Amino acid sequence: SDTNIARALNLLRAGLAKPISQPREQMTFSTLLPELGPMRDLGKVLAIQQYVLLADGRVQEALGIARTGMKLGRAIQMDTLIAGLVGVAIEAITIQPLAQHLEQLSQRDTVTLYQICLEWLNQPNPQSALLQAERQWMRASLFEMRDTAKKEGPERIARDLGINTK
Numbered sequence: 001s002d003t004n005i006a007r008a009l010n011l012l013r014a015g016l017a018k019p020i021s022q023p024r025e026q027m028t029f030s031t032l033l034p035e036l037g038p039m040r041d042l043g044k045v046l047a048i049q050q051y052v053l054l055a056d057g058r059v060q061e062a063l064g065i066a067r068t069g070m071k072l073g074r075a076i077q078m079d080t081l082i083a084g085l086v087g088v089a090i091e092a093i094t095i096q097p098l099a100q101h102l103e104q105l106s107q108r109d110t111v112t113l114y115q116i117c118l119e120w121l122n123q124p125n126p127q128s129a130l131l132q133a134e135r136q137w138m139r140a141s142l143f144e145m146r147d148t149a150k151k152e153g154p155e156r157i158a159r160d161l162g163i164n165t166k
Helices: 002-016 036-055 059-075 081-099 107-121 127-152 154-161
Strands: none
Touching: 002 036, 002 059, 036 059, 036 081, 059 081, 059 107, 081 127, 127 154
8 A cells, every 4th residue: 555655665764864784794605685685676666656656747756766766776785796786776676767757857857866866976886895795705605615514524515505416
């Protein structure tokens, strides 16, 4: 319902207004990332919301939703390369409805869109931190695999990686 969507968007905005840090102290090969799928789905919900707002001629509100989507996409670009890719996908998903309706934008709307772009460009580039986190994750994973191989043998590692040794 519209009430649930409005509540979810308010919760998302409140969360994005808070300081954001990596959700895990350490990552290894066995660390799961269950939040990434729902985050991408949330990006899709934001895109649908924009589409509806643009269809109703509520361009400024659609621009606000795009801003929220861009913030969400940037916020999750930490920990792993896959999180970075999901973040980029969310940004692309949430800017697409505007790209398809540029003819609807007034001069005022264009200025707002320009401001959103400047905000995005002025954010620190997450790639350096992302690659550093990925390096740490890979290092921890290799140590975890080494320890598992010592305890349970290399066959266990092969099984975990889906490698058929027969």
